[in-house]
Structures are given as C-alpha cells and as structure tokens.
Amino acid sequence: MELWQELLRQSIDTAEDFAEVFGVDKDLMRKIIERYPARINPYYLSLIRYKGDPIWLQCFPDIKELEDEAMPEDPLDEDAMSPVPSITHRYPDRVLFLVTSQCSMYCRFCTRKRKVGDSSKINMKFIQDGIEYIRNHPEVRDVILSGGDPLMLTDYMLEKIIKALREIPHVEIIRIGTKMPCVLPQRITENLCNMLKKYHPIYVNTHFNHPWEITPESKRACEMLADAGIPVGNQTVLLRGVNDDPYVMQELMKKLLAIRVRPYYIYQADITRGANHFRTPIKVGIEIMDKLRGHISGLAVPYYVIDAPGGGGKIPILPQYVIAHNENEIIVRNFKYEIYVYPDVKEDEIEEIRYEPKPTAEKRKIIERKKWLVE
Numbered sequence: 001m002e003l004w005q006e007l008l009r010q011s012i013d014t015a016e017d018f019a020e021v022f023g024v025d026k027d028l029m030r031k032i033i034e035r036y037p038a039r040i041n042p043y044y045l046s047l048i049r050y051k052g053d054p055i056w057l058q059c060f061p062d063i064k065e066l067e068d069e070a071m072p073e074d075p076l077d078e079d080a081m082s083p084v085p086s087i088t089h090r091y092p093d094r095v096l097f098l099v100t101s102q103c104s105m106y107c108r109f110c111t112r113k114r115k116v117g118d119s120s121k122i123n124m125k126f127i128q129d130g131i132e133y134i135r136n137h138p139e140v141r142d143v144i145l146s147g148g149d150p151l152m153l154t155d156y157m158l159e160k161i162i163k164a165l166r167e168i169p170h171v172e173i174i175r176i177g178t179k180m181p182c183v184l185p186q187r188i189t190e191n192l193c194n195m196l197k198k199y200h201p202i203y204v205n206t207h208f209n210h211p212w213e214i215t216p217e218s219k220r221a222c223e224m225l226a227d228a229g230i231p232v233g234n235q236t237v238l239l240r241g242v243n244d245d246p247y248v249m250q251e252l253m254k255k256l257l258a259i260r261v262r263p264y265y266i267y268q269a270d271i272t273r274g275a276n277h278f279r280t281p282i283k284v285g286i287e288i289m290d291k292l293r294g295h296i297s298g299l300a301v302p303y304y305v306i307d308a309p310g311g312g313g314k315i316p317i318l319p320q321y322v323i324a325h326n327e328n329e330i331i332v333r334n335f336k337y338e339i340y341v342y343p344d345v346k347e348d349e350i351e352e353i354r355y356e357p358k359p360t361a362e363k364r365k366i367i368e369r370k371k372w373l374v375e
C-alpha cells in the first residue's frame with residue numbers, strides 16, 4: 001500500500017472517531033455525518049492549530065449544516081445539464097466529467113455535498129457512458145475530470161480513463177480538478193507524474209483556500225506536477241471566517257505563485273443547502289479583488305466569479321474601475337484610487353480602421369511573391 005493510501009485509511013470519518021479524538025457529542029456527529037459525510041486525513045488534521053481556526057472550519061462537521069433547509073441542493077442545476085449521470089455539459093466546447101464521488105477530505109462548504117461520498121452515484125458504467133458521450137460529441141475539446149476528487153482513483157484506473165480520452169481525436173486538452181496537492185499532497189508521486197506526462201496537454205487545477213495550507217509537503221507536490229510539465233492553477237472558494245480578508249488572500253495568492261501555482265478563480269460560495277453559513281456579502285469579494293489588482297503581481301490575481309444559479313455559468317465580478325465613459329473619453333481610477341482621463345477613439349475613426357483599404361500595387365506584389373513561396 002502506498003503512503004497516501006495508508007494515510008487515507010487512518011482518516012477520522014465516523015462519529016465514534018470524532019467523539020474519541022475531539023471529545024464531541026457522538027450522537028450529534030452521527031446526525032451530521034449521516035447526511036453529509038466527513039473525513040479528515042492525518043495530514044490535513046495536522047494543519048489545525050486551534051479549534052475553530054480556518055483549517056478546522058473547512059473540515060469539521062458543524063450543526064449549522066443541518067439548519068438551513070431553504071437553500072437548494074443543486075444550486076448550479078448540474079443535474080439538469082447532465083446528459084448522462086457522469087457528465088455536466090454547460091459550455092459549448094467543454095464538459096465536467098465526474099469520475100468518482102470520493103474525496104480525501106470532505107469540505108463542509110462543498111457545492112456538491114449532496115453527492116460526494118455516495119459511491120452509489122458513480123460506478124464503472126457511469127464512467128463508460130461518460131467516455132461514450134464525449135466520443136459522440138465532436139464539439140467537446142476540453143474535458144475536466146472532476147468528482148469528488150479524481151486522484152482518489154488509483155494510478156491504474158486514472159490511466160485507463162485518460163488513455164481512453166486521449167484516443168478520442170477531438171479531445172484537445174484534459175484537465176484534472178483535484179484538491180490533493182492541498183489536502184493530501186502525498187498523493188502526488190513520481191509514478192503519478194510519470195503516467196500523466198505521457199498524455200499531454202494535461203492541466204491541473206487545485207484548490208487551496210488558506211496560506212496555512214501551503215507547507216513543505218504541498219510545495220513539493222505542486223513542484224512535482226510543474227516539473228512534469230503540467231501547468232497548475234488554483235481555484236479558491238471565498239469562505240466566511242476562513243479567507244474573507246484581503247490580506248489573507250494577498251498572502252495566499254503570493255504563496256501560491258511562489259510554489260509555481262497560478263491563481264485562476266476565486267469563487268463566491270454557492271447557495272448550497274448545508275453550506276450557507278460560509279457565504280459572504282459580494283462586497284467582500286469585490287473588496288478583496290480591489291486589494292489584489294495592482295498590489296501584488298498580476299500573475300497572482302485570479303478572476304472573482306459567481307456561478308450563476310440555475311446553470312448560467314461563471315460570471316466575473318470586478319471592482320468599479322470606470323467612473324464615466326462618453327464618446328470622447330473614459331474616466332478611470334487605478335489601484336490607488338487616482339483618477340485618469342483617457343481619450344477614446346470616435347466611432348467614425350473606427351469605421352475607417354474597420355474597412356481595409358484595397359491593396360495598393362506595392363502590396364499586391366508582396367502578396368504575389370508570398371503565394372509563389374507557398375506553392
């Protein structure tokens with residue numbers, strides 16, 4: 001058994017475990033876990049510094065999860081956009097492909113908490129149906145392996161899926177959405193990297209939410225992926241009490257860049273049943289973006305997006321940089337709130353630019369010469 005599998009086996013995941021390790025009420029724990037599974041592996045557990053800290057809040061079952069019954073279970077209408085159970089097809093050219101429902105840690109704020117951990121929801125037949133769907137849809141050029149956490153599969157299973165996808169000519173890129181570099185970095189092994197790099201272009205998007213999650217182990221995992229030629233991006237969820245602070249986010253984004261991970265998205269927390277206590281006002285997200293752009297490397301600045309309820313997809317939200325805009329000029333402000341007037345281009349000038357003038361005799365000669373070169 002590999003180290004990561006051994007660590008998984010030692011996870012705290014039953015009401016008895018929680019009662020024994022933390023001295024919490026067993027029956028209460030059972031009530032929460034029956035509805036929304038919990039798992040804290042020993043590595044992630046070691047990151048907790050005190051009760052109620054930003055790591056604790058992400059992984060420790062909370063009675064509040066059972067209290068909000070008003071929120072929808074499937075806020076993004078993923079099930080409605082599922083032509084087969086393992087596929088969510090929302091955008092024209094790319095699909096989410098759910099290959100497992102298991103995770104090495106069950107995030108209390110997860111958008112898919114209605115589904116994760118329930119192995120009846122995903123099986124081999126579902127995976128085959130997903131591959132078949134992608135094969136029959138030539139418009140799909142980008143496949144995002146998701147779940148659950150795809151890296152819960154063994155290297156052997158994962159390779160079977162990736163190999164099958166690579167054999168489909170219209171699949172150009174394969175992405176893997178995995179929280180492993182953050183929650184169980186021991187999962188990133190030499191063998192895994194050697195396998196993945198046979199199937200380039202492969203991209204990984206991982207999921208760090210707090211600077212304390214960046215450790216020597218997670219650094220090593222991200223660098224191994226980068227060394228295998230895999231660009232690694234990060235998706236953060238904006239969470240109350242965890243990272244709803246511009247300076248925490250600045251530190252997180254800078255630290256990610258330093259371990260060769262490119263910040264990609266900050267998500268507004270979805271309106272998911274059982275996770276409402278993590279939501280923040282939108283203005284908190286806008287304030288964070290305002291303190292990122294211009295203040296830290298542009299490379300470290302992700303997009304802040306809202307996943308529109310009802311399946312509208314991700315919509316970026318920006319601080320207000322435009323103060324006024326008329327046909328002559330645009331008035332903008334920079335990251336220091338200094339105001340600038342920038343002359344705009346008039347519509348009739350645009351018309352002139354838009355209509356290509358007929359090639360002159362000189363230009364025609366050049367075109368002729370190029371034709372000859374090509375032939």
Ligand SMILES: *Cc1c(COP(=O)(O)O)cnc(C)c1O
Binds near residue numbers: 088096
């Ligand atoms: C997020 C998401 C994608 C990927 O979106 P990008 O903006 O290309 O990263 C694709 N499909 C679904 C259903 C998604 O939720």
Ligand code: SF4
Binds near residue numbers: 102147
């Ligand atoms: S690892 Fe991802 S899918 Fe699993 S519980 Fe966390 S957010 Fe949800």
